[in-house]
Amino acid sequence: MAKILMYGNAAIGEAAIRAGCQCYFGYPITPQNELTEYMATNLSRRKGCSFVQAESEVSAINMVYGASLAGVRAMTSSSSPGISLKQEGISYLAACELPAVIVNISRGGPGLGSISAAQSDYFQSTRGGGHGDYRTIVLAPSSVQELADLTHRAFDLADKYRIPVIILGDGMLGQMMEPVEFKYDAPSELPVRSDALRGAKGRPSRIVKTFTSKPTDLEELNWSLFRRYRLIEKEETTYEIYMVEDAELVVVAFGVAARIAKGAIRNARANGLKVGMFRPITLWPFPYEKVSELTQMTKHFLVFEMNMGQMIEDVKLAVEGKREISFYGRPGGVIPTPSEILRVITRLYYQKGLKIEK
Amino acid sequence: MKKVYRRPKSLKRAAFHYCPGCGHSIVHRLLTEVFDEMNIQDKVIGIPPPGCSVFAYHYLDVDMAESAHGRGAAVATGLKRAYPDALVFTYQGDGDLAAIGTAETIHAANRGECITSIFINNAVYGMTGGQMAPTTLSNMKTTTTPYGRDTRLEGYPVRMSEMVALVKGAAYIERTAVNSPANIKRTKKAIRKAFQTQIDDLGYSMVEILSPCPTNWKMSPLESWQWVENEMTKEFPLGLIKDTTRTKDITGKRDAD
Ligand SMILES: Cc1ncc(C[n+]2csc(CCOP(=O)(O)OP(=O)(O)O)c2C)c(N)n1
Ligand code: SF4
Numbered sequence: 268m269a270k271i272l273m274y275g276n277a278a279i280g281e282a283a284i285r286a287g288c289q290c291y292f293g294y295p296i297t298p299q300n301e302l303t304e305y306m307a308t309n310l311s312r313r314k315g316c317s318f319v320q321a322e323s324e325v326s327a328i329n330m331v332y333g334a335s336l337a338g339v340r341a342m343t344s345s346s347s348p349g350i351s352l353k354q355e356g357i358s359y360l361a362a363c364e365l366p367a368v369i370v371n372i373s374r375g376g377p378g379l380g381s382i383s384a385a386q387s388d389y390f391q392s393t394r395g396g397g398h399g400d401y402r403t404i405v406l407a408p409s410s411v412q413e414l415a416d417l418t419h420r421a422f423d424l425a426d427k428y429r430i431p432v433i434i435l436g437d438g439m440l441g442q443m444m445e446p447v448e449f450k451y452d453a454p455s456e457l458p459v460r461s462d463a464l465r466g467a468k469g470r471p472s473r474i475v476k477t478f479t480s481k482p483t484d485l486e487e488l489n490w491s492l493f494r495r496y497r498l499i500e501k502e503e504t505t506y507e508i509y510m511v512e513d514a515e516l517v518v519v520a521f522g523v524a525a526r527i528a529k530g531a532i533r534n535a536r537a538n539g540l541k542v543g544m545f546r547p548i549t550l551w552p553f554p555y556e557k558v559s560e561l562t563q564m565t566k567h568f569l570v571f572e573m574n575m576g577q578m579i580e581d582v583k584l585a586v587e588g589k590r591e592i593s594f595y596g597r598p599g600g601v602i603p604t605p606s607e608i609l610r611v612i613t614r615l616y617y618q619k620g621l622k623i624e625k
Numbered sequence: 626m627k628k629v630y631r632r633p634k635s636l637k638r639a640a641f642h643y644c645p646g647c648g649h650s651i652v653h654r655l656l657t658e659v660f661d662e663m664n665i666q667d668k669v670i671g672i673p674p675p676g677c678s679v680f681a682y683h684y685l686d687v688d689m690a691e692s693a694h695g696r697g698a699a700v701a702t703g704l705k706r707a708y709p710d711a712l713v714f715t716y717q718g719d720g721d722l723a724a725i726g727t728a729e730t731i732h733a734a735n736r737g738e739c740i741t742s743i744f745i746n747n748a749v750y751g752m753t754g755g756q757m758a759p760t761t762l763s764n765m766k767t768t769t770t771p772y773g774r775d776t777r778l779e780g781y782p783v784r785m786s787e788m789v790a791l792v793k794g795a796a797y798i799e800r801t802a803v804n805s806p807a808n809i810k811r812t813k814k815a816i817r818k819a820f821q822t823q824i825d826d827l828g829y830s831m832v833e834i835l836s837p838c839p840t841n842w843k844m845s846p847l848e849s850w851q852w853v854e855n856e857m858t859k860e861f862p863l864g865l866i867k868d869t870t871r872t873k874d875i876t877g878k879r880d881a882d
Binding site for chain 1: 685689693699704711712728
């Protein structure tokens with residue numbers, strides 16, 4: 268299929284429809300409204316599909332829970348304050364082992380914050396977010412093409428592991444226009460999970476629940492969740508590496524920050540600085556092993572985030588003190604420029620006395 | 626010998642955990658009788674709430690899925706939208722439906738979702754130990770209104786059925802009670818009519834059932850039946866609240882009586 272020019276938010280919608288998403292439930296919030304509107308235009312009247320503008324994010328995520336019970340592919344989207352409200356529902360989805368796709372086109376916080384792009388929801392996304400001991404898969408795209416690709420992957424992963432999957436984008440990605448190619452056509456028949464709750468016809472009645480009066484039952488549920496999480500860590504961790512082979516300094520960044528960093532790294536290379544980049548694509552599971560491997564090749568890490576230092580905790584866990592780690596963050600929805608990052612890289616490079624290419 | 630009483634097919638062989646005299650047990654029995662009589666056991670999906678009836682799935686032999694506190698109507702909406710052939714009902718207490726779940730309930734009704742809510746009004750939060758509910762009567766003592774509900778401080782009992790009836794998508798709403806054989810019969814009829822409303826795709830249906838909670842009311846089962854009659858029905862009058870279905874009940878009469 269040819270490439271078409273599309274906004275990030277619309278590309279998610281189109282990719283979701285092509286992934287066989289049958290139900291979309293949302294509540295307006297900037298900067299993701301174009302996605303809700305895309306689904307209203309393109310999904311709501313499709314055969315067998317349903318779109319509801321819910322009365323709140325709390326309701327929207329619980330509608331997703333209901334649709335997921337019925338065995339169909341369902342999604343919701345929001346931005347940071349709305350994702351806070353969805354956490355109760357995400358915890359229930361995780362507990363009941365129900366697949367769902369949740370898109371967070373995040374903005375600055377805390378509080379109502381601002382509508383401009385930020386990466387301050389890293390902790391919220393990767394540490395469970397709601398109550399209880401659970402994880403969600405978190406995918407962090409850095410281009411419109413990747414938004415589309417990862418949306419498709421999100422539905423597949425959700426079904427494969429029966430787990431809620433979060434796509435963590437941001438206002439910049441959602442609002443920008445880029446060429447995108449859709450690699451899949453919409454399925455002719457919408458997929459239905461075999462374990463769907465659709466009435467006890469020809470089989471005994473079934474219960475989906477987590478509440479139990481036996482602590483040992485709950486313990487077993489948590490064990491089984493974590494056995495699956497270990498498997499996901501083993502099978503599904505993905506990342507991008509860029510010019511790390513000979514790098515003295517590796518910049519670690521995700522999402523749009525990685526994109527900004529890449530521009531800076533190209534210029535740093537032109538100036539003879541041996542800089543590379545590591546970009547986790549799955550924020551959970553975080554690619555600890557690969558980062559750990561990099562400690563053998565590189566001398567210094569620079570973690571760059573559009574927050575005050577959240578992913579850096581995972582980098583530290585991976586590096587285990589074997590290398591020094593510096594941090595540069597811009598919180599509050601201010602989008603840094605590649606030349607700003609180039610300045611940070613250059614200063615750090617000389618401060619640490621790293622080798623210059625002759 | 627004629628058999629006049631048998632366990633409904635849709636009721637599992639499990640002993641209820643409810644307190645003696647609790648209205649939940651009666652309503653469970655009625656629900657399952659209706660499932661059997663309408664032959665819908667294999668189409669029904671129930672959404673039980675956190676509340677004393679959280680374990681309803683141990684008794685009702687139909688597909689069931691837990692909802693978060695108050696979110697039943699939203700979960701039911703998603704389920705029904707994804708699979709319109711199902712007959713979806715929520716089973717909710719007054720704390721669940723009329724406090725934390727007010728928004729979900731009103732808006733599901735307003736969209737005319739073809740779901741049924743079985744709304745148990747026992748004037749208290751049963752499961753958590755008898756705290757004030759939105760439906761607690763004026764001056765009534767609960768663990769969080771130890772001096773009696775003072776309406777200047779704690780507001781007034783909420784008449785949820787009347788509120789929900791105001792929205793256009795609500796098709797059938799009736800308030801009944803399970804404190805006498807006659808009222809129990811009327812409740813069953815209302816439940817049946819609510820499911821028929823859903824089958825006919827006419828919109829949202831709700832049956833509010835005044836239901837004794839002898840434990841938290843600190844009464845004997847008999848006293849609690851009388852209290853429903855003498856006190857609760859003053860605040861929550863029984864009867865049909867709204868019916869736009871224009872359907873006839875099984876006896877051929879218009880409306881449930
Ligand atoms: C978010 C949340 N808040 C509070 C609770 C605790 N809780 C469980 S049941 C319940 C209310 C029960 O009262 P009601 O809905 O009237 O049902 P009943 O037990 O009387 O049948 C509460 C507050 C909860 N489970 N979840
Ligand atoms: S506490 Fe009240 S509502 Fe709960 S089971 Fe006992 S009598 Fe029923």
